[in-house]
Amino acid sequence: MAKKKPRPKTQLLRWSDYVPASDVTDPLGLGLRGSTRLASLLLYCITSITPRARYFSFLPWCIQNYQQHERDTKYALGLNEAIKLREKALTYGCVAHHDGQPCVGGALVGSTAAQKWLVRNNGEAQLKRVPFAKIPALNAYLNSLMNLGFFVEQESRDESEEEVAESELAFENIELSDLGAAIAGSYDSVVRKLGAVGRITEPERTCSVKSLAEFGKRGGLCELAEPSAPDRSLLRDVFFARKGITDKSHFRRNRSLLLILELCRQLSAEGWNTNDFTFGSAVYYGQLYEEGESLQVSIPAPLLDVATRWRMFYFHHYLGVALEGMFSWLVTQLSDRGVTGASLTELSHELHSPLVSKEIGELIHGHVPKNFGGTTPAAFFLALGIPESDLTVEASLKIDEKITAEIAGAEVWLEGIIREGTYRQSPAGLGNACVLFALTLARYRRWKDTEYGNWLASDAVVKDPYLDLLPSTVSLALSRTRKDWWRRPWTELAQYVLSRFVVQQHQSMAFEKTAAGDRCLLERDGERITSDSTFDKIGLGNPRLGSAIQILTDLALLAENDDGIKHVTNDGLDVLKVELKREVEA
Numbered sequence: 001m002a003k004k005k006p007r008p009k010t011q012l013l014r015w016s017d018y019v020p021a022s023d024v025t026d027p028l029g030l031g032l033r034g035s036t037r038l039a040s041l042l043l044y045c046i047t048s049i050t051p052r053a054r055y056f057s058f059l060p061w062c063i064q065n066y067q068q069h070e071r072d073t074k075y076a077l078g079l080n081e082a083i084k085l086r087e088k089a090l091t092y093g094c095v096a097h098h099d100g101q102p103c104v105g106g107a108l109v110g111s112t113a114a115q116k117w118l119v120r121n122n123g124e125a126q127l128k129r130v131p132f133a134k135i136p137a138l139n140a141y142l143n144s145l146m147n148l149g150f151f152v153e154q155e156s157r158d159e160s161e162e163e164v165a166e167s168e169l170a171f172e173n174i175e176l177s178d179l180g181a182a183i184a185g186s187y188d189s190v191v192r193k194l195g196a197v198g199r200i201t202e203p204e205r206t207c208s209v210k211s212l213a214e215f216g217k218r219g220g221l222c223e224l225a226e227p228s229a230p231d232r233s234l235l236r237d238v239f240f241a242r243k244g245i246t247d248k249s250h251f252r253r254n255r256s257l258l259l260i261l262e263l264c265r266q267l268s269a270e271g272w273n274t275n276d277f278t279f280g281s282a283v284y285y286g287q288l289y290e291e292g293e294s295l296q297v298s299i300p301a302p303l304l305d306v307a308t309r310w311r312m313f314y315f316h317h318y319l320g321v322a323l324e325g326m327f328s329w330l331v332t333q334l335s336d337r338g339v340t341g342a343s344l345t346e347l348s349h350e351l352h353s354p355l356v357s358k359e360i361g362e363l364i365h366g367h368v369p370k371n372f373g374g375t376t377p378a379a380f381f382l383a384l385g386i387p388e389s390d391l392t393v394e395a396s397l398k399i400d401e402k403i404t405a406e407i408a409g410a411e412v413w414l415e416g417i418i419r420e421g422t423y424r425q426s427p428a429g430l431g432n433a434c435v436l437f438a439l440t441l442a443r444y445r446r447w448k449d450t451e452y453g454n455w456l457a458s459d460a461v462v463k464d465p466y467l468d469l470l471p472s473t474v475s476l477a478l479s480r481t482r483k484d485w486w487r488r489p490w491t492e493l494a495q496y497v498l499s500r501f502v503v504q505q506h507q508s509m510a511f512e513k514t515a516a517g518d519r520c521l522l523e524r525d526g527e528r529i530t531s532d533s534t535f536d537k538i539g540l541g542n543p544r545l546g547s548a549i550q551i552l553t554d555l556a557l558l559a560e561n562d563d564g565i566k567h568v569t570n571d572g573l574d575v576l577k578v579e580l581k582r583e584v585e586a
């Protein structure tokens with residue numbers, strides 16, 4: 001049976017005529033400065049905007065085809081325009097091949113424009129004139145192609161989840177490396193004899209829709225999964241770091257892809273799907289739980305290291321949900337108070353309200369002392385079976401033992417509550433976010449002084465120890481300024497966290513960013529803070545995971561059965577078997 005995320009599909013928005021919905025994203029910099037960097041170290045070259053494997057052979061082919069058949073002619077376009085023209089041909093070809101529909105699993109860039117055009121036209125397409133997307137796929141895939149070593153003498157490029165700007169595409173004389181040329185060549189062998197491909201390089205650049213459909217049928221995104229696609233095995237070698245650059249981050253991508261395959265193997269055997277929710281739960285808890293059913297997963301020894309790094313990723317994710325949850329609660333509360341606003345002392349003292357202990361008690365199905373704000377995290381977690389003590393490694397291990405995925409009050413559970421936004425108008429909203437904050441850091445405690453904690457604090461991840469909020473930097477700040485926070489009242493913790501990690505952080509981020517849409521949602525006048533906004537886009541998620549799953553599907557290592565459950569194909573099982581034996585990173 002299909003397992004769904006226990007999260008609401010739609011988030012409740014609080015609309016009113018005087019509160020504008022906010023267009024601010026990443027208000028605390030937790031995405032850009034945290035999860036994006038971690039994901040880039042774990043799934044290098046597979047970004048959220050590069051989900052289709054075949055673009056990795058098609059785009060090098062565009063360059064090769066241009067250089068071999070067009071560059072020296074008198075009607076030659078510039079390289080950028082030439083690539084765009086070929087992209088158009090493939091997009092129109094795929095939509096035509098799929099009878100007017102975009103590709104399943106992620107449409108080609110420009111598919112919407114092509115769909116509209118093809119409804120009304122089916123004769124000849126003048127490729128120079130037919131409508132297309134504003135930003136071609138090249139801009140999204142270029143950094144990854146470079147970092148995979150498809151070009152000669154390219155320095156590595158910073159990975160981001162945004163397309164490279166037009167101005168960065170000045171690369172008229174770019175040269176494919178041997179690897180890039182081999183991949184382009186393998187794609188060429190499927191399409192070189194097609195009518196449309198010949199017409200692309202002729203001055204008129206006009207193809208019949210029929211010939212474009214043939215191009216889509218041979219060279220399309222979905223067709224890479226066919227055993228006859230000659231670029232398929234080469235692309236498998238590239239993504240699994242068996243060809244081209246094979247060390248460091250490339251080897252780590254290999255491990256992450258294997259981890260996805262291995263988990264998918266275990267999950268699908270019991271009817272569970274592999275997605276952000278189940279993957280996260282598997283690496284974070286070693287367990288899945290939903291609607292009364294649970295599944296223990298076991299991570300094979302060669303994948304323990306990468307699985308633990310993904311666990312660190314989700315520590316950051318839950319910390320992010322807690323902090324963004326507090327931010328969301330804060331702006332809602334301030335908006336409700338209008339021009340008077342409130343001080344952080346007043347706001348954190350709301351945790352004394354009997355409503356907080358009542359609502360949180362109901363949520364965790366446990367007894368919470370009447371005055372929640374006056375008790376401490378150490379005392380609170382007694383209700384979830386954690387003996388009251390200092391925050392030691394032992395206490396942290398106890399949390400792993402007791403607060404598993406199925407416990408009401410576990411991180412995955414609190415995340416659902418916070419994202420739902422039900423408690424944004426209640427002081428319990430602050431309470432829930434504080435509990436998630438404390439639980440995440442307490443569970444993280446045992447990793448703090450290990451190789452993995454060090455990785456999370458290393459300069460590959462933390463560029464600015466003050467502004468980059470991660471479990472590592474936040475723990476450190478707490479141990480310096482609020483050493484015994486675990487045994488101090490919740491109100492003190494709330495006030496400090498709101499002040500340092502929410503208000504100050506948001507002000508710094510709003511000041512740092514310049515792009516349109518980023519602005520400060522808080523106004524500060526001495527102690528008093530006001531706001532006239534809302535914020536509800538809580539949670540960082542794992543957007544690269546979706547791309548990785550799609551790429552594994554494109555490479556025919558994963559497939560979906562009739563119930564929509566992903567499973568590992570026979571080829572995928574072979575890859576798992578061979579790669580698990582491969583020597584660990586040198």
Ligand SMILES: [Zn+2]
Pocket residue numbers: 094098102103104220221222223
């Ligand atoms: Zn397709």
